[in-house]
Amino acid sequence: MKAIRIKDHQVRQGDTVDLTSWPTSIDKVYGSKDHYRKILAAHVERLSELQQLQYAANQNAVLLIFQGMDSAGKDGAIRHVMSGVNPQGCQVFSFKHPSATELQHDFLWRTTRNLPERGRIGIFNRSYYEEVLIVRVHRDILRSENIPDRPRHDGHLWQERFRSILDLERHLHHNGTQIVKIFLHLSKEEQRKRFLDRIDQPDKNWKFSQDDIKERLYWEQYRTAYEDCLSATSTDHAPWYVVPADDKKNARLIVSQIVVDTLEALGMRYPELSADRLQELRAIREGLVAEGG
Amino acid sequence: MKAIRIKDHQVRQGDTVDLTSWPTSIDKVYGSKDHYRKILAAHVERLSELQQLQYAANQNAVLLIFQGMDSAGKDGAIRHVMSGVNPQGCQVFSFKHPSATELQHDFLWRTTRNLPERGRIGIFNRSYYEEVLIVRVHRDILRSENIPDRPRHDGHLWQERFRSILDLERHLHHNGTQIVKIFLHLSKEEQRKRFLDRIDQPDKNWKFSQDDIKERLYWEQYRTAYEDCLSATSTDHAPWYVVPADDKKNARLIVSQIVVDTLEALGMRYPELSADRLQELRAIREGLVAEGG
Numbered sequence: 300m301k302a303i304r305i306k307d308h309q310v311r312q313g314d315t316v317d318l319t320s321w322p323t324s325i326d327k328v329y330g331s332k333d334h335y336r337k338i339l340a341a342h343v344e345r346l347s348e349l350q351q352l353q354y355a356a357n358q359n360a361v362l363l364i365f366q367g368m369d370s371a372g373k374d375g376a377i378r379h380v381m382s383g384v385n386p387q388g389c390q391v392f393s394f395k396h397p398s399a400t401e402l403q404h405d406f407l408w409r410t411t412r413n414l415p416e417r418g419r420i421g422i423f424n425r426s427y428y429e430e431v432l433i434v435r436v437h438r439d440i441l442r443s444e445n446i447p448d449r450p451r452h453d454g455h456l457w458q459e460r461f462r463s464i465l466d467l468e469r470h471l472h473h474n475g476t477q478i479v480k481i482f483l484h485l486s487k488e489e490q491r492k493r494f495l496d497r498i499d500q501p502d503k504n505w506k507f508s509q510d511d512i513k514e515r516l517y518w519e520q521y522r523t524a525y526e527d528c529l530s531a532t533s534t535d536h537a538p539w540y541v542v543p544a545d546d547k548k549n550a551r552l553i554v555s556q557i558v559v560d561t562l563e564a565l566g567m568r569y570p571e572l573s574a575d576r577l578q579e580l581r582a583i584r585e586g587l588v589a590e591g592g
Numbered sequence: 593m594k595a596i597r598i599k600d601h602q603v604r605q606g607d608t609v610d611l612t613s614w615p616t617s618i619d620k621v622y623g624s625k626d627h628y629r630k631i632l633a634a635h636v637e638r639l640s641e642l643q644q645l646q647y648a649a650n651q652n653a654v655l656l657i658f659q660g661m662d663s664a665g666k667d668g669a670i671r672h673v674m675s676g677v678n679p680q681g682c683q684v685f686s687f688k689h690p691s692a693t694e695l696q697h698d699f700l701w702r703t704t705r706n707l708p709e710r711g712r713i714g715i716f717n718r719s720y721y722e723e724v725l726i727v728r729v730h731r732d733i734l735r736s737e738n739i740p741d742r743p744r745h746d747g748h749l750w751q752e753r754f755r756s757i758l759d760l761e762r763h764l765h766h767n768g769t770q771i772v773k774i775f776l777h778l779s780k781e782e783q784r785k786r787f788l789d790r791i792d793q794p795d796k797n798w799k800f801s802q803d804d805i806k807e808r809l810y811w812e813q814y815r816t817a818y819e820d821c822l823s824a825t826s827t828d829h830a831p832w833y834v835v836p837a838d839d840k841k842n843a844r845l846i847v848s849q850i851v852v853d854t855l856e857a858l859g860m861r862y863p864e865l866s867a868d869r870l871q872e873l874r875a876i877r878e879g880l881v882a883e884g885g
Contacts, residue, residue, distance in 0.1 A: 357696075360697075400709065403650075403709035403710045403711070404653075404707065404709055404710070405707075405763065405764060405767035405768070405769065406767060407763065408704070408707065411701070411704050411705075412704075412705050414697060414698075414701065416693065416696035416697055417696045417697070418696070459766050462763075463759075463762075463763040463766065463767075466756075466759035466760070466762070466763060467759075467763070469756075469759070470698065470700065470756040470759060470760070471698055473752050473756065474698035474699060474756075475698070476698065
């Protein structure tokens with residue numbers, strides 16, 4: 300059992316990431332199932348307070364990006380960590396296969412349309428990072444889906460995409476959006492176990508198929524793509540966190556701590572009332588009190 | 593009467609623009625009203641062909657941005673130049689006062705949502721450039737409309753916005769969007785005449801008010817804002833053109849020439865049929881012919 304220090308999981312700007320040296324499993328931050336529930340509940344309650352404050356302050360948007368291999372626990376983390384938050388202040392977008400219209404635009408367009416407003420938390424379950432992950436592992440997607448792939452780009456395509464992403468995130472940072480990126484780091488062995496579990500569970504196996512298995516063949520290619528991506532795009536203002544994901548509960552506690560700490564660090568305050576506004580409120584109170592006789 | 597060479601109107605990357613040395617009025621490129629109509633018709637016809645080709649090739653989007661002081665002729669230029677183009681391949685967006693939702697997002701968001709798809713021409717009648725023009729001249733808009741304006745930005749806000757714009761346009765360029773930016777350069781005296789005309793025309797005066805006049809008071813501030821903007825954001829891949837606008841017909845011919853030349857320069861071709869596809873079409877023809885007996 301150890302305390303959560305989110306810095307331990309942050310990829311520092313400029314670091315070269317070797318994922319084999321980042322653990323998928325660590326000493327648990329909770330002692331028992333009960334203890335886990337208690338910590339999570341505390342995090343969720345604090346998160347809910349902070350989101351109300353964020354909504355009132357209306358200065359910052361927060362964008363949480365979740366990435367990870369299939370079964371890494373993205374959906375579960377989002378559900379458990381964000382469930383206590385008022386849905387009016389929080390919106391989740393899952394990015395699966397792009398639509399025909401989306402494919403007619405540049406690779407950042409479909410996610411940009413769904414960026415969170417100020418005062419709100421936006422959650423991307425997968426994101427524009429897929430454009431340098433799955434698209435890199437399955438290079439043919441680029442052509443078959445008609446994304447422009449002109450000769451002058453071939454050598455530098457991924458560097459160019461990293462730059463587009465860095466530019467976008469800098470722009471958003473300058474304009475009030477705090478971005479946090481979470482990579483749920485799962486071992487191949489733990490994925491095997493989770494897949495075996497799914498096959499035996501009637502509420503899960505109906506959507507399980509050979510398609511889910513085939514990406515396992517590309518495990519090493521994904522690792523390399525993630526390493527390049529994490530190395531190139533983790534910045535002080537929009538950091539990547541590599542969260543050990545072999546234990547789901549542990550991962551959720553770390554994720555919720557990351558979100559709480561990020562919101563705390565924004566230093567938000569409720570809008571201060573001017574003397575005029577205070578006077579106005581006093582007058583309103585007097586009127587309402589008088590009305591009651 | 594002189595030939596149109598669009599290079600004469602292009603702001604070269606790195607140039608410092610002094611608008612007093614860019615004419616608002618030049619020798620006419622047409623000899624008579626009839627001659628004007630002939631040239632314009634030829635441009636529009638060529639433009640229509642090129643847009644069909646663009647649609648079929650489905651490789652590039654084209655974004656035309658129109659900026660200029662009130663009455664500079666943006667609407668008229670768009671109407672006359674683009675009227676021959678199939679509306680399916682061409683969409684105009686006019687950006688006026690932003691909505692509450694738009695103001696809750698970063699300053700590039702509302703225009704990005706409306707970027708043209710590949711195969712299409714998108715026209716912005718005013719654009720994200722207003723964010724470094726009217727917002728700069730009327731600095732209070734920034735605060736009153738709740739766009740984040742945190743202390744750390746104050747000294748560098750416009751430079752930061754220019755950078756965001758340059759980054760966006762580079763990204764779009766790399767992903768297949770050709771951007772062309774047209775500043776309709778009007779003299780203050782010609783604006784005065786056009787306003788006087790409007791007041792006497794029943795189809796125009798109903799929407800004319802003191803509001804339209806008051807921006808004339810800021811003429812010099814706008815000039816400075818435009819000069820900084822044109823100097824900072826004209827690039828080889830997304831150039832600004834300063835089009836003399838005191839003569840509307842002349843301006844339309846120059847604008848249409850710019851659009852035609854831009855599309856020509858993309859070097860588009862109809863998709864080539866592979867041997868397999870040719871074989872397929874031959875088989876289809878044989879079937880259809882046989883069906884007819």
